[in-house]
Amino acid sequence: MNDGILLIDKPSGLSSAQIVGAIKKALRPERVKVGHAGTLDPMATGLLVCLIGRATRLASYAQGGKKRYTGEIQLGIETTTDDITGEVLECQPVCFSDAQLSEALALLRGEIAQMPPRISAVKINGKRAYKRARAGEEFEIAPRNVTIHSFDIVSLTKDSLSFDISCSSGTYIRSLARDLGRTLGCGGTLASLRRTESAPFAVSEASSVDQFLREPTHLQKRFIPWYALFETLPRVSVSALEYSLLSNGNEEALMTLIRREGILSAGHLGFAARALFHVKGQRPQGLLEYEGGRWKSRVFDSELFRGSVRTGGTQKPSGSERELNRQVSQETRRF
Template sequence: MNAPARQRIQRRAVHGVLLLDKPLGLSSNDALQKAKWLLRAEKAGHTGTLDPLATGLLPLCFGAGTKFSQVSLDADKGYLATLQLGITTTTGDAEGEVLERREPNATRAQIEVIVARFIGEIEQVPPMYSALKHEGRPLYEYARAGIHIERPSRRVTIHRADIVAFENGLLTLDVACSKGTYIRTLAEDIGRALGCGASLAALRRTKSGPLTVEQAISLDALAAMSEQEREALLHPPDSLLADWPSLSLDGEEAARFLTGLRRRVQAQDAINVRVYGPQPKAFLGSAHIQSGELIADRLLSPQEVDSLLGAV
């Protein structure tokens, strides 16, 4: 007996950013595909992966929002990280095999001193169990095959690492850091400095640029909604740029800017600006200002601008 044909979903143009609270055990791509299916979206992408064992904020971009996903990729991040002191593993987290167990005898005062050493610019060696590529293959494929690859260190910044809790060998830190920071590596380095070793027991992303996990929704809650309710949750694409300065143009100047033409403006030079048309919330795209010229970086199409204005 033939299996029934799978019903095809009628995809549609959806524009905006969905702030998802990714559940434990699901890959970022799987979470993206589920949300894309629920919204029947034509085009979607996420803004940097969270490991399956990590939970928390995963901004998902749809339609015009995908043009600005790099902004979220490059943004500072916030995490709530739980370190298991005294246990080191093959992967640096709870998923790996235990390599060594030691008694974590450090006091809270000693931990505060050690953690403080990691504040500011530091050097990190990316873990073998990561998606970084070497000769076209992710490092974790080499790691699973028992092949060790030398990795150059990279400079990252830990803006803050506050101790939230410390009990029974579990140390929870509230971390604010630059893009590209590996919290697993930070956990291992802190454990090494303490002399007892450590691995990452749990990780939750709480912040990405101006976006916070308090604004996010779970997949279960999203699935329980109507399509109209799901679409109403979408933040506009410029929410990814909310901490950038903004600039508004009149009708003629806005139309020329949307064609990619440079415009003369009375404004100070700026690396990043949000650009708007004369109507309230008429987001046109991102740009930079150099020597009094507004130079487009990423532009919405006129159709995307009209679609977003219709959704306001």
């Protein structure tokens, strides 16, 4: 099956959508869903987390991880796009002290209200901001709360600086470049950008586009299982019968499990308020999650139960499936 997570080191000049298209082409003749967990602009390079097949259901989880970027800000200019690809709007002399730079950086760390670029995919009354901007429309974008965990200067020249930034999902590095320049009184625009991390993954784990274009038949060997996204979560073992009940949304079975494992309080699981669950001896099959004041179970890996009592399928089960189905039958009789 074509299901899993694929980490790609995106080169400059290609859009995220073009990478997705190339993966789909490499997986032919199978028709499979492919998506990604966070767009990189064409000029940017680095980690693009791609979701294949049923893993596309994990998009909201994959997009929410902490991000880390390196790059360069060109000082002394502002552009229409807040990066070097846009038209220059204004040029100003660059003149600031070390103390002024430290103060400006301090204002851009922590939780901040950030104004997205006008050339962005943010929707304004149902229409993308970049479409409104290119049509010459007048509009306003509401600021968004984001968290800048760290904003460090790696090197500094007369009119540029290199940075290393760790931030929350949804942060626009172009906006940070623009706002830093404005705070320094000289303007600034993003000159280069590389995503090095999208938690829990790092670009060092990624494949190059050349690698999978050169050997498309080996693409599946690079797939990471869906549960790698939740590798730091606690794990809960369930019986085959409990799995079957959880798969069918049985709330009584869910709450019995929660009480048995001592995780009735969301705080027991920490900030994430989540746990993986698995049938003993098998890989993780789903997620327990505290959301909206109640616990929910979500099954992401039903492959083990193809043809089982849950799905009612007709495909001949594998050895592991037969064993799980045998457990379900035995436990059902005891139940």
